Amino acid sequence: MKKIKIIFAGTDKFSSIHLNELILKKFNILTVITKTDKKIGRGKKIQFSEVKKTAIKHKLQLIQLDSLNLEKYSKILKKKKPDMMIIVSFGLIIPNKIIKIFRLGCINIHTSLLPKFRGPSPIQSAILQGEKKTGISIIQINNKLDTGNILYKKSINIKKTDTYNTLKKKLTILGKKSLIKFLKNIVLKKTLSIPQNENKATYTKKIYKKNGLINWNKKASKIEKKVRAFNSWPGTFFFIKKIMIKIMKVNIIKSTKKITPGKIIQADKNGILISTKNNLINVTELQISGKKINKVCKIIHSYKKLFKIGRVLL
Structure with a gap:
């Protein structure tokens, strides 16, 4: 050789x-x-x-x-x-x-x-x-x-x-x-x-930090794929009171109800359930700005007010 x-x-x-x-x-x-x-x-x-x-x-x-x-x-x-x-x-x-x-x-x-x-x-x-x-x-x-x-x-x-x-x-x-x-x-x-x-032939684009922002008006399947595709950079994220929440792991929960996209439906040890264009996204692992990556079940009691049920994410 x-x-x-x-x-x-x-x-x-x-x-x-x-x-x-x-x-x-x-x-x-x-x-x-x-x-x-x-x-x-x-x-x-x-x-x-x-x-x-x-x-x-x-x-x-x-x-x-x-x-x-x-x-x-x-x-x-x-x-x-x-x-x-x-x-x-x-x-x-x-x-x-x-x-x-x-x-x-x-x-x-x-x-x-x-x-x-x-x-x-x-x-x-x-x-x-x-x-x-x-x-x-x-x-x-x-x-x-x-x-x-x-x-x-x-x-x-x-x-x-x-x-x-x-x-x-x-x-x-x-x-x-x-x-x-x-x-x-x-x-x-x-x-x-x-x-x-x-x-x-198909072409891909350069990915920027801003591309990681979650649009809850998209279908749950699109959001789930985005979380996996952008792990670990630029990551996928949303904001609550100007605090960045970075999503690490999610799963899709099927729903037939029509709910305002981006609404927090549930927040407990099983995850943070958020509505999308069709089904629900369940966030099971995340990172709050300035904190370590953690499972929702370990931190949810400390952040109940942040993930208030009924809050609509922009």
């Missing part, structure tokens, strides 16, 4: 796990590219990316970028005569000048079954839309977002209880296994290159 000379580009933990897997399987990593360090708070503390930590640990050459200006490193990369660039959760577009350097091209690992859910939030979108399956797609990089030919694809089932965190863990395991399998296929010359069907 040392014959394939690799440049690796990535940033977050998902990316670093894939880099670790390549190191574990003794692939030849020439250089690691990641984003520049982040300043925390008032700039007194510096935060390294997870990929940088991995590169330092294994004494790999490191290039850090603060913009799209990767082209200035083209001469350095050319001298290394790399075969392939592997991109995992990098967050920066690779210019054509860089792509042309690699004999085997640039590949990207995407956490959806492309062409469905292109863009920045494929895991959340799969849960939000009630998909039964998702997976990993390894594609050839081109000058457009997530549109390159599919080189390898593997699917997994989505459980009704899956959250963003649990599904990402599954996709991380699937991703690193898929990457090694794909690279072995290259050595054996068994790779495929299948163009994506543009007629079936």
Whole structure:
């Protein structure tokens, strides 16, 4: 496996796990590219990316970028005569000048079954839309977002209880296994290159903190999916007297009665029952602003006034 000379580009933990897997399987990593360090708070503390930590640990050459200006490193990369660039959760577009350097091209690992859910939030979108399956797609990089030919694809089932965190863990395991399998296929010359069907393409949007605000006029099933999809960031939340209440776990209680959406119907050790457009949402675990995450049954007696029965949430 040392014959394939690799440049690796990535940033977050998902990316670093894939880099670790390549190191574990003794692939030849020439250089690691990641984003520049982040300043925390008032700039007194510096935060390294997870990929940088991995590169330092294994004494790999490191290039850090603060913009799209990767082209200035083209001469350095050319001298290394790399075969392939592997991109995992990098967050920066690779210019054509860089792509042309690699004999085997640039590949990207995407956490959806492309062409469905292109863009920045494929895991959340799969849960939000009630998909039964998702997976990993390894594609050839081109000058457009997530549109390159599919080189390898593997699917997994989505459980009704899956959250963003649990599904990402599954996709991380699937991703690193898929990457090694794909690279072995290259050595054996068994790779495929299948163009994506543009007629079936869908796009996801970047998620912001404000997207986590609950709209009780939505159906209970939509709210329940949102709670799972936005766990742990940005979270789903509502306000009572300007106090943010973050929802951690819910279940749906069916109801045939017409009730004003957002009304607290019940608040006891079994949960906080809130009406929606159709059925009821039962909040069983939450976080009150400034407090720890807790089960409703453990804190409800201390917050009876906050979750007053009959209160309508805006």
